[in-house]
Amino acid sequence: MSLRDWPIKQKLTAMLVLISGLVLLLTSAAFAGYQYWSLRSATRDALAVRGRIIAANSTASLAFANVADAREILSALRTDRHTVAAVLYDKGGHVFAGYPTGVAGDVVPAVPGPDGYRFERGLLIGFQPVEEAGSQRLGTLYLASDLAAIYDTFRLSGVIGLAVMAVALLAAYLLSMVLQGTISQPILALAETAKAVSTRQDYSVRAAKLGADELGALTDAFNQMLGRIEDQKNELQRYAAELEQRVEERTHELQERNESLRRNAAELLAANTELDAFAYSVSHDLRAPLRSIDGFSQILLEDYAGKLDEAGQESLHRVRAASQRMGTLIDDLLKLARVTRAEIRTEDVDLSGIAHDIVADLQRTTPERQVEFAIASGLRARGDARLLRVALDNLLRNSWKYTAKQPQPRVQFASVEANGGRAFMVRDNGAGFDMKYADKLFGVFQRLHSAADFEGTGIGLATVRRIINRHGGRIWAEGAVDQGATFYFTL
Amino acid sequence: MNPGKILLVEDNPDDVALTLRALKSHNITNDVVVAEDGAKALDILFGADGKGPAEQELPAVVLLDLKLPKVNGMEVLQRIRADESTRLLPVVILTSSDEERDVIEGYSLGANSYVRKPVDFVEFTQAAKQLGLYWLLMNRAPPVPRRS
Numbered sequence: 106m107s108l109r110d111w112p113i114k115q116k117l118t119a120m121l122v123l124i125s126g127l128v129l130l131l132t133s134a135a136f137a138g139y140q141y142w143s144l145r146s147a148t149r150d151a152l153a154v155r156g157r158i159i160a161a162n163s164t165a166s167l168a169f170a171n172v173a174d175a176r177e178i179l180s181a182l183r184t185d186r187h188t189v190a191a192v193l194y195d196k197g198g199h200v201f202a203g204y205p206t207g208v209a210g211d212v213v214p215a216v217p218g219p220d221g222y223r224f225e226r227g228l229l230i231g232f233q234p235v236e237e238a239g240s241q242r243l244g245t246l247y248l249a250s251d252l253a254a255i256y257d258t259f260r261l262s263g264v265i266g267l268a269v270m271a272v273a274l275l276a277a278y279l280l281s282m283v284l285q286g287t288i289s290q291p292i293l294a295l296a297e298t299a300k301a302v303s304t305r306q307d308y309s310v311r312a313a314k315l316g317a318d319e320l321g322a323l324t325d326a327f328n329q330m331l332g333r334i335e336d337q338k339n340e341l342q343r344y345a346a347e348l349e350q351r352v353e354e355r356t357h358e359l360q361e362r363n364e365s366l367r368r369n370a371a372e373l374l375a376a377n378t379e380l381d382a383f384a385y386s387v388s389h390d391l392r393a394p395l396r397s398i399d400g401f402s403q404i405l406l407e408d409y410a411g412k413l414d415e416a417g418q419e420s421l422h423r424v425r426a427a428s429q430r431m432g433t434l435i436d437d438l439l440k441l442a443r444v445t446r447a448e449i450r451t452e453d454v455d456l457s458g459i460a461h462d463i464v465a466d467l468q469r470t471t472p473e474r475q476v477e478f479a480i481a482s483g484l485r486a487r488g489d490a491r492l493l494r495v496a497l498d499n500l501l502r503n504s505w506k507y508t509a510k511q512p513q514p515r516v517q518f519a520s521v522e523a524n525g526g527r528a529f530m531v532r533d534n535g536a537g538f539d540m541k542y543a544d545k546l547f548g549v550f551q552r553l554h555s556a557a558d559f560e561g562t563g564i565g566l567a568t569v570r571r572i573i574n575r576h577g578g579r580i581w582a583e584g585a586v587d588q589g590a591t592f593y594f595t596l
Numbered sequence: 597m598n599p600g601k602i603l604l605v606e607d608n609p610d611d612v613a614l615t616l617r618a619l620k621s622h623n624i625t626n627d628v629v630v631a632e633d634g635a636k637a638l639d640i641l642f643g644a645d646g647k648g649p650a651e652q653e654l655p656a657v658v659l660l661d662l663k664l665p666k667v668n669g670m671e672v673l674q675r676i677r678a679d680e681s682t683r684l685l686p687v688v689i690l691t692s693s694d695e696e697r698d699v700i701e702g703y704s705l706g707a708n709s710y711v712r713k714p715v716d717f718v719e720f721t722q723a724a725k726q727l728g729l730y731w732l733l734m735n736r737a738p739p740v741p742r743r744s
Contacts (some may be wrong), residue, residue: 432715
């Protein structure tokens with residue numbers, strides 16, 4: 106595991122121990138260096154002091170060449186086990202006396218060296234001049250001391266130093282173990298909280314704040330962030346729940362609406378089918394009895410004319426007229442039903458052309474009528490050609506019919522501006538109507554003229570209105586009694 | 597000229613009476629065979645066993661009502677057109693209704709003509725007269741297929 110991946114606790118401990126170890130090491134090194142040098146100089150100074158004392162004591166024995174005395178003096182050095190050798194040289198530089206007795210060899214130079222104390226070849230040596238105060242030089246004292254004293258002290262210091270260092274490191278380790286907690290614990294608590302959040306998606310947990318330092322601020326910020334996330338999450342959940350509920354409600358509503366639409370469609374289909382069957386049945390079955398009534402009345406009139414007086418014949422004529430009228434009524438009602446049922450097929454329709462056809466048909470079937478027609482050219486509309494033909498047929502036949510008592514009948518078919526838009530207009534100068542009853546014009550079986558004045562079933566204009574309505578258009582009328590009528594329609 | 601018979605397929609006795617009278621009043625005196633429903637019409641044309649006409653000759657024209665008991669007019673027309681022996685037989689639909697779907701279906705099934713019976717008996721008589729004149733006198737009947 107690389108250092109990078111160490112747990113933060115170990116990192117902090119290692120860091121603290123490493124730093125304290127380094128500090129201890131540097132301090133120890135400096136101290137050891139200082140001690141070494143101070144020990145050396147102290148030892149040298151001590152040897153110099155001893156040298157001067159021995160030299161001062163030795164002046165008499167040198168001056169009087171008393172070797173025994175000199176040896177006696179030198180032997181005092183016995184007490185110092187570190188003194189390896191001591192030699193007195195006479196004025197000529199010859200060995201006068203030595204310690205220990207018979208000392209020689211490499212430790213004792215044959216002739217005295219320059220004065221002074223120095224370290225040489227693992228020994229501290231010194232050449233001390235022996236002289237009487239203020240007089241000539243009597244000889245030289247040579248002292249050689251081993252460095253064991255220094256090394257002993259140094260070793261002791263080293264052992265003490267190492268022990269202190271070990272204790273200090275241990276203390277540092279223990280202390281760091283305790284102290285790293287102040288840093289690592291908040292971080293660990295944060296890490297633990299973050300883990301809980303990420304693994305359990307639980308935004309309600311909070312990291313424990315352990316101090317008011319930067320980590321405390323970080324913990325606060327983290328907790329605030331969690332709080333905001335939790336709030337937003339709750340809000341989102343609320344929205345989601347609301348949305349779900351709304352969707353459910355809408356779905357339910359839609360289902361209900363669909364259901365009701367389906368029911369309506371089914372009902373409509375059933376109604377249409379029923380109307381179909383009804384119309385079919387009316388078409389076939391209602392007319393047959395009428396034919397019998399009319400037919401046998403006619404047979405009576407033909408075969409029994411001699412046995413019937415005028416009133417009887419008149420009655421039969423009325424029976425026939427009534428049955429024929431009823432036939433027409435049935436036909437008109439069926440047309441109205443057909444208009445209601447018919448499927449609208451939208452196309453471009455030439456209304457002018459259709460109007461011309463209708464007028465031509467009217468003039469052909471009733472040549473005795475002289476009606477002046479003014480049909481504007483180029484009138485076109487989008488719609489169902491068949492139904493629009495039925496509508497125009499009704500309107501033009503109406504005009505044709507109601508201008509019958511007019512000496513100079515005129516009928517006009519044109520396009521005009523009306524109610525802020527384009528409207529088609531069928532205008533005549535016929536019998537007209539009272540505007541009081543304008544709203545009754547388009548009702549089924551509603552008639553504003555008696556059958557005696559003008560024949561009719563009261564279904565024609567209802568049929569026209571239904572056709573116009575089925576095209577999404579509007580129809581209205583204007584008129585005055587004996588002043589003619591004008592029908593407007595939009596498509 | 598040897599005009600053939602008329603097969604009138606009509607369930608309403610009033611209509612039968614009126615039609616016969618209308619035909620007679622214009623001196624169309626040909627034999628009129630009346631079938632009161634579709635099944636009887638088929639019996640007359642194909643025999644009760646369905647193997648051949650009960651009568652030796654086919655009618656010159658069939659006047660066919662649509663709303664009939666048992667077998668309706670459209671089915672009768674279908675059978676007539678499906679059979680080799682009656683495939684070319686002139687059939688005039690003579691009925692109360694001029695519902696568009698009846699007109700379309702009638703012609704689709706091969707009717708030669710479609711006439712709506714007017715309520716007005718005078719008009720009806722006119723129509724019967726013209727039908728008789730046209731189909732019995734003017735029209736060249738198809739050859740009668742020989743039966744094997």
